[in-house]
Amino acid sequence: xxxxxxxxxxxxxxxxxxxxxxxxxxxxxxxxxxxxxxxxxxxxxxxxxxxxxxxxxxxxxxxxxxxxxxxxxxxxxxxxxxxxxxxxxxxxxxxxxxxxxxxxxxxxxxxxxxxxxxxxxxxxxxxxxxxxxxxxxxxxxxxxxxxxxxxxxxxxxxxxxxxxxxxxxxxxxxxxxxxxxxxxxxxxxxxxxxxxxxxxxxxxxxxxxxxxxxxx
Numbered sequence: 001x002x003x004x005x006x007x008x009x010x011x012x013x014x015x016x017x018x019x020x021x022x023x024x025x026x027x028x029x030x031x032x033x034x035x036x037x038x039x040x041x042x043x044x045x046x047x048x049x050x051x052x053x054x055x056x057x058x059x060x061x062x063x064x065x066x067x068x069x070x071x072x073x074x075x076x077x078x079x080x081x082x083x084x085x086x087x088x089x090x091x092x093x094x095x096x097x098x099x100x101x102x103x104x105x106x107x108x109x110x111x112x113x114x115x116x117x118x119x120x121x122x123x124x125x126x127x128x129x130x131x132x133x134x135x136x137x138x139x140x141x142x143x144x145x146x147x148x149x150x151x152x153x154x155x156x157x158x159x160x161x162x163x164x165x166x167x168x169x170x171x172x173x174x175x176x177x178x179x180x181x182x183x184x185x186x187x188x189x190x191x192x193x194x195x196x197x198x199x200x201x202x203x204x205x206x207x208x209x210x211x212x213x214x215x216x
Contacts, residue, residue, distance in 0.1 A: 028203035034149040037142045040210050041074040043110035046082050046093040047136065051121035056187070057093055060118060060136060063191040067199045068114075072212025076110055084108075105143040112149055115139045122187060130160040132186040134194045140206070150206055154198035156190045 044064055047057045061078045068075045082096075090096045097115060104113060120135040134157075140150040199206045 029150070029205075031150070031207055033142070033147050034140075034207055037112070037145075037147070037149055038210070039073065039111035039140075039142070039149065041076065041110045042068055042112050042114055042140070043076045043081060043104060043108055043143070044068075044078050044114045045096055045099075045116070046078075046085075047116035047118050048093055048097055049118045049121075051118050053118075053122040053187075056118045056121040059121075059185075059188050060116065060191055063188060064114070064116075064195055066192075067195050068206075070212075071199055071206050072209030074211065076108065081108070101141070101143055101146050110143055113141050113143050115141060132158040132190055134187055134190040136191075136194065138198070152198040152201070152204065152206070154191075154194035156194035156197070158186055158190055 044061065047060055049057050061082070065075045065078055085096045085099070090099065101113065104110065116136055116138045118136050120133050122133065124131045124133055134155065136154045138152050138154060139148060141147065142149055
């Protein structure tokens with residue numbers, strides 16, 4: 001009888017912990033800092049690159065301004081900013097990411113700075129499949145205080161079709177996909193998709209900025 005009661009008590013305790021955990025799980029992003037800061041302009045720092053693709057930062061930069069602009073923020077031209085930083089003795093993205101926040105605000109005047117890091121990028125070739133991957137982490141920081149305003153994970157993957165055809169068919173399909181991808185880089189489109197999803201994700205995306213068109 002005592003063992004039975006102890007078992008009931010243990011089950012009840014675990015159930016209580018589970019219910020508490022479910023109750024405390026946030027249903028949306030905490031936007032308090034973003035709402036308090038009310039940034040109007042965003043400076044995008046060239047991303048750190050942890051992938052093996054040398055051109056990944058440049059491709060990513062070409063795809064990030066549009067979704068931010070459509071969200072209602074003024075985005076400083078990324079090419080102009082990169083050139084400005086290089087001309088001021090910062091030749092690499094790693095060095096650009098180390099510039100003190102107050103210096104960025106003093107010389108450029110952006111309300112917020114978007115820091116990004118490329119975790120994975122490019123085409124991954126396996127024996128029976130070929131995948132194209134884009135995986136980026138991003139943080140939006142108040143340039144005057146250094147407070148985190150918003151962060152997100154932008155990720156997308158495109159897989160080659162390996163269904164049907166048996167082993168030989170899969171191998172042929174994978175080889176054909178590799179040849180096609182080598183002539184037609186899929187990462188720009190994947191990057192646009194990943195950024196769009198991250199920035200517009202329901203309850204976790206970036207809030208509309210001051211220049212967003214009114215919703216119908």
